[in-house]
Each structure stands twice: as structure tokens, then as C-alpha cells.
Amino acid sequence: MAEGIDPAPRRSGPTWREFLTAQAEGIIARDFVHIDLVDLRRVYVLVFLEHGTRRLHIAGVTARHSGPWMVQGARNLAVEWGIRADSLRFLLRDRGAKYTESFDAVFAAGDIQTVRTAPRLLG
Template sequence: MLVLRLARENPSWGNRRIHGELAALGIKIAASTVWEILKAHGIDPSPERTATTWATFLRNQAGALLACDFFEVRTLTGARLYILAVIEHATRRIRILGVTAHPTGQWVTQLGRNLAMDLQDAGATARFLIRDRDAKFTATLDTI
């Protein structure tokens, strides 16, 4: 039965999602009937039957994820420098993009362009960048 197959092949789908997918396929069935079928076969009709943890999500999506942030260092003279680093989750490779005493949005955007070109040349499949809400991470960087 298609309802059971959809439930087994898509464990994160609840009865409402299954009902919606069936409707998209042109199969007319009441949402309550989907619920009854799942219940009759001992399948919990809610998406909580297999909760995905954050660690599992990151492991499954590692090839598409990058994360970046600044960290601060002090030189021997006491000067404060800011380093922009990126980690590729799939390989756990850390890239130091740049170092400056005065980071700006324009500087970060240029480093983002450079990173995008490097990743493209390396054939990386990263599509998403995890970052905080620092004002230096501009909308232009998000577009890149």
C-alpha cells in the first residue's frame, strides 16, 4: 500500500505530509484515513518516530556546509588582529582567509569572493555558509 511505503521510505514525514504527497499525485484520500492506516499497522503517525539530531543532520549535510567566524589574536607588541577562518565540514579543513587589524564588510566580501573561486577550482560542493550575525557579514557576502 502506497501510504505504508511512503511512511517507511520517508520516516520524517507525518500523516499530514503523506496525505499532501498523495494529493499531489492525484490520489484522493482523507487525512484521517492516512492516520488510520498508519495506526493500524503500528506506525506512529507523527514525524517524531525518527527524530533527527543536529549531529546527524550535520553529518548528512557535511559536503554542503561551511562555517566561518572571526577570532582575535594579540601580537607581541600588543596589537589586536582579527583572523577570518572557514571550516569545511566534510573534510574538517580549516582555511584562514585573511588577517587584518580593522575588518570591514567590504573586506569580508572580497575574502568571500576569493573563497568561492578557490572552492570552485577545487571542485567543492559546498552550498551553505554557517555564520553569526556580525554586521561584517553583509548581504553581498550572502549572495556570493
């Protein structure tokens, strides 16, 4: 290269799809779903999906989601799981500002590592 910097080498590790397939039993992902009600109000649902079983957990529904509300939803889910959480190793989540250190700490307490998705470029 003209700048004296070679391109980064190709990674020899697994692709994202290979990682998800190999670790499916130990992965849980979280997301928000919004629902528009008949009276035109919008509510947000915090959901978690176990990749291995395709089991969906609803952790809470609210009209206004916030960092503290999300932490409480994570705690509720941890209580619901109880001993089953031992089989989970990774939590997939985006980089949203409402995911605070306290949210991640709920899962870290159960030895679940938070994996944030790559940032998306808008354009």
C-alpha cells in the first residue's frame, strides 16, 4: 500500500453464522417488539429468545422503556430461569443506550457474557 500499511489479514476464526450454530444451546438474544394497540397507543415488549430451544420469554411490557425498567426486566427473567441459566453462556444485544452497565451486570452475575452486535452504518 502507498501508506505503508498492509490490509488486515483474513480471520481464521468462525463466521458469525458458524458461531451461532456451534453455540446455539448457550445463547440467548434480546430485543424489543413494539405493538400498536387498538386505541392507537404503542407499547414496547422486552423479549428474550433462547437460540437452542427457540423459546421466547417476555420480560416486560411498557409504554415508556428506560434503563432502570430494562434492568428490572432482566432481573425478572433471571429469577424465572433459576437453575436453567447455568446452560446459557452468551447474551446477544445491540448497542442501544438503554442497556446500561447494570443491565449487563445482571447477566454477568450468572456468568453470562454479553456480546454486542456490530454497529450499523446509516446511510
